[in-house]
Amino acid sequence: EGDLVESGGDLVQAGESLRLSCRASTFIFGNPAMxxxxxxxxxxxxxxxxxxxxxxxxxxxxxxxxxxxxxxVSKSTLYLQMNSLRVEDTAVYYCASRxxxxxxxxxxxLVTVYS
Amino acid sequence: xxxxxxxxxxxxxxVGDRVTITCRASQDFDDFLAWFQQKPGKTPKLLIYAASTLxxxxxxxxxxxxxxxxxxxxISSLQPEDVATYYCQKYYHAPWAFGQGTKVEIK
Numbered sequence: 001e002g003d004l005v006e007s008g009g010d011l012v013q014a015g016e017s018l019r020l021s022c023r024a025s026t027f028i029f030g031n032p033a034m035x036x037x038x039x040x041x042x043x044x045x046x047x048x049x050x051x052x053x054x055x056x057x058x059x060x061x062x063x064x065x066x067x068x069x070x071x072x073v074s075k076s077t078l079y080l081q082m083n084s085l086r087v088e089d090t091a092v093y094y095c096a097s098r099x100x101x102x103x104x105x106x107x108x109x110l111v112t113v114y115s
Numbered sequence: 116x117x118x119x120x121x122x123x124x125x126x127x128x129x130v131g132d133r134v135t136i137t138c139r140a141s142q143d144f145d146d147f148l149a150w151f152q153q154k155p156g157k158t159p160k161l162l163i164y165a166a167s168t169l170x171x172x173x174x175x176x177x178x179x180x181x182x183x184x185x186x187x188x189x190i191s192s193l194q195p196e197d198v199a200t201y202y203c204q205k206y207y208h209a210p211w212a213f214g215q216g217t218k219v220e221i222k
Contacts, residue, residue, distance in 0.1 A: 033206075033207075035206070035209075035211050037211070037213075039159075044202065044213060044215055044216050045151070045159065045202055045204070045213045045216075046213070047204075047209075047210045047211045047212055047213060050209045050210075050211055052209075058209030058210065060210060092158075094158075094159070096206065096211070098147065098206050098207070101165070102164065103147075103149055103161065103164035103206060105151075105159070105161045107158055108158055
C-alpha cells in the first residue's frame with residue numbers, strides 16, 4: 001500500500017453525486033497542501049482542485065461550483081465531493097500531497113459517468 | 116495563472132542517446148516542479164520532485180534541473196523501457212498545472 005490511497009470511484013449516471021476519498025499514510029506528517037488531479041481516457045493530466053496548508057481551497061474552471069474539496073486531519077483523509085456529474089467528468093482521479101519537502105502521488109480511482 | 120509549456124511534444128531517439136525535455140513556466144515560481152512518466156495503460160509514475168530530487172527507486176539515468184521558469188528532464192542513456200509520455204507539473208500556488216506531455220519513442 002502506498003503513501004496515498006484513493007477510493008470512492010464508481011459508475012454513476014449523469015447528474016448524480018459521488019465522494020472520493022484519499023487516505024494518507026502516517027508518514028505524511030502535519031497539514032500538507034493536497035490536490036486532486038484527473039486524467040480522462042486518452043487525454044493528458046488535468047489539475048482539478050487543491051487545498052492549502054491553511055485550508056484555502058482552489059478549483060479548476062471545469063469543476064468550479066460542482067465540486068468541494070475538504071479534509072479531515074484526524075483521519076488523514078482528503079475528500080472530493082462531486083455533484084451534478086457530467087459525462088466529461090469520466091476519468092481516473094488521483095490525489096497528491098506536498099509536505100515535509102516531499103511530493104506524494106496516489107494510484108487513482110476510476111469515475112465513470114454515463115448519460 | 117501560470118502556464119506550463121513542454122517541448123518537444125514528441126521525440127524519437129536511439130537506445131543509448133541522451134534525451135532532454137524542457138518545461139517552461141509563464142512566470143517564475145518556487146521550484147515545486149515534478150516530472151512524471153506514464154507508460155501506455157499505466158498510472159503516472161513520479162520520477163522527480165522539487166525540480167531535481169530523484170524519487171526513491173527511479174534509475175539514476177533520469178535527472179532534473181532548472182529553476183525559476185525553465186526546467187529540464189534528462190535521460191542520460193535512453194533505454195527501451197523508457198518509452199512513455201512524460202509530464203511536468205508545478206505543485207505550488209494553484210492551479211497545480213501540467214505541461215501537455217512529451218511522447219518519447221525509440222528510433
